[in-house]
Amino acid sequence: MKVLLINGSPRKSGNTDLALREIAGELEKAGIASEIVQLGTHPVRSCIACGSCAAKGEHRCVFDDDLCNRITEQMRECDALIVGSPVYYGQPNGAVVSLIQRALYSAGCYFAGKPVAGVAVCRRGGATAALQTMMMPFQIVHMPIVTSQYWNIVYGRDAGEAALDAEGMQTMRSLAKNMAAMLHATQGKPQPQYEARQPMNFIR
Numbered sequence: 128m129k130v131l132l133i134n135g136s137p138r139k140s141g142n143t144d145l146a147l148r149e150i151a152g153e154l155e156k157a158g159i160a161s162e163i164v165q166l167g168t169h170p171v172r173s174c175i176a177c178g179s180c181a182a183k184g185e186h187r188c189v190f191d192d193d194l195c196n197r198i199t200e201q202m203r204e205c206d207a208l209i210v211g212s213p214v215y216y217g218q219p220n221g222a223v224v225s226l227i228q229r230a231l232y233s234a235g236c237y238f239a240g241k242p243v244a245g246v247a248v249c250r251r252g253g254a255t256a257a258l259q260t261m262m263m264p265f266q267i268v269h270m271p272i273v274t275s276q277y278w279n280i281v282y283g284r285d286a287g288e289a290a291l292d293a294e295g296m297q298t299m300r301s302l303a304k305n306m307a308a309m310l311h312a313t314q315g316k317p318q319p320q321y322e323a324r325q326p327m328n329f330i331r
Contacts, residue, residue: 128310130154131205133198134165135212135223136248142289143211143248146281149296150209150246153303159310164201169193171222172229180233188233195226199234206310208238208270209302210261211246217253219261227264235268240318242309244273244302250284269321273309275302 132151136143144163151161172190179189188195202208210227212219231238245261247254255278262272275298283289290296 128158128206128314129160129162129204130207130209130306130310131198131201132161132163132209133211133223133226134163135210135220135226137166137168137220137222138213138286139165139167141213141248141286142281142283143213143246145283145287145289146246146248146295146299147209147211149299150303150306153300154307157304157307157311159307162201162205164194164198166194166220166222166226171195171225173225174229174232186234186236188229190229193226195229195233198226199230199237202230202234202237202241205241207242207273207306208265209244209246209306211248212257212261214247214249214253214257217256219247219257224260227261231264231268238265239269241270242273242306242313243270244275244279244306246279246281246299246302248281248283248289250282254278254280269319271309273302273306275299275305 132147134143147163154161171193212223243265245258247257277298281289281295282292
């Protein structure tokens, strides 16, 4: 089993990275492999609602000049996903939001049914709002949300400060334990069979 962790921070070795590495270490103790992919400072395109991914049926975004298609290809083989992001103005990094939206719209079938968690790293406030923003898209593709002993939040501003947040680091380890337990419990089990979607508009 393998969990893909996305570091949505432009800073390679910052507090978001610390939080995700705490999770990865605990997953390793449970016999679960992990990989951390960092968005970095390269631009991530927003979805332009062109519909090309649906029209072609290839489960790939038409834009192939950022990490989106790489992430979706990796999710074909991974069993779960954790997305970490710093908090900017009470929201996740905009690149994280763009990545999630395009990945799920173009290749939601690679994510469906797989456990997911979000991690918000902040200086002081806005973390719960950022978590809600990150997690809402996953709830409409049948992804079970993994929780912890508290909201998945770590506090710290300057690089390395997150290590001083004892409760935050413990929350990350608890999150990893819950993720591992869910993966072990569902390994080899068939996915639920869902009805065909019946989307509708409220305005007729």
